[in-house]
């Protein structure tokens with residue numbers, strides 16, 4: 293898959309000149325992206341309104357509104373993949389970013405090659421997710437095209453990560469998925485402290501689906517969807 297073939301720009305939001313230059317040059321020359329580089333969240337949001345953007349690389353520390361707020365505002369109207377750049381190797385920043393809808397993060401300092409690999413991985417996931425339009429098990433039906441979930445015909449409101457997590461369980465009925473595997477499949481990363489994010493989302497799904505037995509905890513192993 294090349295970025296060039298499918299169109300749409302990569303929007304880079306970074307106020308640091310040397311990082312911005314390095315990332316822009318690498319992604320343009322190595323991966324063929326058309327990189328639109330903006331230094332503030334406000335400018336980035338107006339770019340998003342003005343042209344098709346295929347992926348956003350978003351720094352957290354920005355002048356004006358910060359990266360978290362930019363992410364929230366993007367998610368209010370768009371599912372474009374977002375990779376956040378975290379200044380420190382701190383879990384709270386990562387979890388906060390992922391909770392508000394970022395798809396992945398890269399901790400500074402990072403190599404452009406590492407960032408490039410993360411971008412390719414999230415685009416692969418986004419594209420493979422487009423495949424089965426309808427998934428179902430028990431009384432749950434999930435429709436990817438309309439982004440709807442119903443339980444026994446009643447619509448249920450899920451956040452975007454809850455939706456992706458449910459889709460992941462429905463794609464693997466009866467199979468035990470470890471927390472690490474779920475993190476990788478749904479959030480696109482593996483880090484030791486992050487698995488509680490999975491537990492929080494599973495608890496929310498059980499509550500919203502009104503079916504505590506549907507997603508079973510397998511002690512010491514992870515979770516599995518009980519198909520019927």
Ligand code: CA
Nearest residue numbers: 307351353354
């Ligand atoms: Ca910054």
